[in-house]
Amino acid sequence: MAYTRREILKQAAWTTLGASASLLGINARAANLPAVIRFGVAQPAIGNPPAFSGSSAAIAHAKGLVEEEFKADGVKVEWYFFKGAGPAVNEALVNNQLDFAFQGDLPAIVGRSAGLKTKLVLATGIRSNIYLGVPIDSPIQSVKDLRGKRVAIFKGTNAQLPINRVLEANGLTEKDFKSINLDTATAFAALTTKDIDAAFGNINLLRLRDSKAARIVYGSKGGSPVFTCQGHILATEGFEKQYPEATARVVKAMVKAAKWSSDEVNREEVLRLWARAGTPYENWKEDYAGEPLRVRLNPNFDPFLIARYKDAVEQAYKFKLSRAKFDVDQWIDQRYLKAALTQLKLENYWPVYQANGNIVGT
Structure with missing residues (x-):
């Protein structure tokens, strides 16, 4: 089919200036990025804008750090909050409605033991008090x-x-x-x-x-x-395998959030951002008093945390809360976390604890 010069110029202008959402989505897919990244949160959202609390993942959400990471690519980031907590998140994972989830150890263990194909990619919201x-x-x-x-x-x-x-x-x-x-x-x-x-x-x-x-x-x-309670960010195996670059960038954005959240200079702002989700600032201040932020907001699966997850797998099976035991070392995938730590020069920023709970070097 022959085109006139005007039609060719019009088509060229459309190609060059096409910055609409649909074209950005096409660009994202062309770069092997998803059009949408879906996060599940095992907490109800409170307030307007909606907020949740108690983790560096909540800070990443409040500051839009994941959205910022993918803004130039036109990748949309969606957050879903679940009043039914971990079990409700598992149901959404079963129905392929999520790509990542902020969740605690037991519900993730129950899901994995029942056949959910997930990978733990970084820790967040660990050592939470009961x-x-x-x-x-x-x-x-x-x-x-x-x-x-x-x-x-x-x-x-x-x-x-x-x-x-x-x-x-x-x-x-x-x-x-x-x-x-x-x-x-x-x-x-x-x-x-x-x-x-x-x-x-x-x-x-x-x-x-x-x-x-x-x-x-x-x-x-x-x-x-x-x-205490332990939490993490997990990725579905399907998403991680199809979009390794996006997975790496999500983890990188979450590590940035953990770094900012762990800085004692930001303690007041961290606690006040969490207070937006309904729990008063004074309660967060009391709960975190005397504890370094770098301990509670550490993204690393250090020997202590890995031991806690292994113990949790054993106890979940012992208490008949899960269907089967499985290999935790195969479940925790630290490749993306280690790459992000290296890229951001944060390999030695957070303390490392031995399996017995003592900090390395003591």
């Missing part, structure tokens, strides 16, 4: 007093395993009381109305304490880190 709250006038004074009581536990989340460890350390199991599966909001409401005798939960129990609706009778802060 608390035990009771009604303000309750006679319960410690974990040991839970025998025969009605106790709320958000089952299937990353708090369940450390809760089981706390119970075991106090001579109990979930069979020693009436264990009730309630999400965080429902458990706190039931605690306030005294429909339950106690509730294990996260930092938000401090808010309930401050409103005089509950007393805290146990907290993992200051104790053994084996009684």
Whole structure:
């Protein structure tokens, strides 16, 4: 077909100046990048704009660091938040609705043991504390007093395993009381109305304490880190294999977020950004008091964290929470993380802990 000079110039102008979203999407695909990257978050979003908290992943979201990484390529980044926490994220992964997820250890272990093809690519939100709250006038004074009581536990989340460890350390199991599966909001409401005798939960129990609706009778802060919760970013194997460049850039953006979040100069801003998601700044300040940000916001799978995941796989199977055991070393894929650390010259920025919880060199 013959073209006139005007038609040729018009076509050339369209090709040169075509900066529409559709053309950017074509460019992204041509560069072996996806048109969309979908993130799942095992927390409900609160506020406008929506926010979540307690991890460097939350800072990456608040500051738009992943979006910034892909802006020039026209790759869209979508965030999905799940009130049903880790189990709900697993359902979305099963239905191929997500490419990456911020999730805790237990739900990811349950998913992997059931056949979900995922890879852990960096840590985020590790060593998060758990608390035990009771009604303000309750006679319960410690974990040991839970025998025969009605106790709320958000089952299937990353708090369940450390809760089981706390119970075991106090001579109990979930069979020693009436264990009730309630999400965080429902458990706190039931605690306030005294429909339950106690509730294990996260930092938000401090808010309930401050409103005089509950007393805290146990907290993992200051104790053994084996009684804390661990979190990570995972990628689906399908996405990672199809888009290795995009995976590397996502991890790089998350490492940048971890670096900024770990800088003590930014402590106040980090805690206030998290407070946008509903938990007061004062509670974050209390929960993080005396702890270096570089410990809690460390993206590395060091020997301690790897040991925690291996222990979690064993315990999840022991407590009949997962279908099978599997090789954690094959599940954790540190290639992208190590590349990002090298590129950003952060190989030695965060402390490294041995499997026994002691920092390397002590």
